[in-house]
Amino acid sequence: MKEITSTQNNLVKQILQLKEKSKERRKSGLFVIEGQRELKLALKGNYNIQTLLFFADIFSEENLDALIKKLPSVEFIKISKEVYQKLAYRQTTEGVLAIAQSKPHSLNSLDLKNANPLILVAEAPEKPGNIGALLRTADAANLDAVIIANPKSDLYNPNIIRSSVGCVFTNKIATGTTMEIIEYLQLKKIAINCAALTAPVNYSTLDYTVPTAIVVGTEATGLSGEWLDASDQNILIPMQGEIDSMNVSVAAAIVIFEAKRQRGFL
Structure with missing residues (x-):
């Protein structure tokens, strides 16, 4: 040897x-x-x-x-x-x-076996730690896919591998531009629900039992206008404190597990 x-x-x-x-x-x-x-x-x-x-x-x-x-x-x-x-x-x-x-992570290579998928979309996440936390949340909820729009780092960055505790290898992950992903979701007839700082609907009132994409943006700027315009419903997580935002992985987890509750997981 x-x-x-x-x-x-x-x-x-x-x-x-x-x-x-x-x-x-x-x-x-x-x-x-x-x-x-x-x-x-x-x-x-x-x-x-x-x-x-x-x-x-x-x-x-x-x-x-x-x-x-x-x-x-x-x-x-x-x-x-x-x-x-x-x-x-x-x-x-x-x-x-x-x-x-490494593997290809194009939208074309994403194989959604579930006819009623639950997907997480994250637009332009910057911090490897946040990406890792999102992937761990996706793993915990057994999501059908994670799609990253306009990625700022490649998925095989050691900090992403480390912070995801290896979940980057077992989640189904695709990447693409915002418009490519919007077109993909619309073609697949997957409802686009965007977490926004100002939105008319409380996240807990939505129906997540249909094919659903939960879309989150950065903590600093939120989602781009393209997402908010294409959204089937913009959703809001009510907060009672002095600040108007929370960690993106925490926000995603709150909505994801409400969706899982509705789907009979909890």
Whole structure:
């Protein structure tokens, strides 16, 4: 089995580039997975793993043997403590990293198997932490899809993978421009319900038992005019405090779980 002990190794340099530069991820079609939980979810999401690196002092021989059996065509590489410390963002990743192939996330590749889908749409989310939280909410509610309009970051940004706790690999995710997504939803006859700071309808009074897209914008500016104009209904979450907005993932979760309640989940 191959072993890497130098932090100047070309593969080590490539992995650092993949972790740090979106341009490199897009160009190569590759990204880095860090941690056993994230790797497990990537495998569940049928991601193609090309190379797996492990630090034997942390990664157990039992786990290694199990992965070798599961991934017979994958290259396994043993790395030294110095290399692991250079590559690992955090020291709680159980001694394993992998290079994987990204997937297409076009609207055309989105397969909605449910005839009555419940979808979350987020327009131009900027913070990886918010994207990760939205994906975790989508996972918890078992949504049919998450669609990101005008994305500010690629989905394989390590901070998104980390903050989503690997849910980025198991959610159905598509990206597109605002107008492309609006046209897609209208073509599929999916009701567009937009969370807005000023809206005529309390979110809890809406019927979410029909094919539904819940659309949220940024905390700073909310949704663009295109969404508000195309909306079947703009909805409002009543608030009693001094501020007029809340974290986007919290707002999304409130509406999503009302929809799930109506659909018999709660």
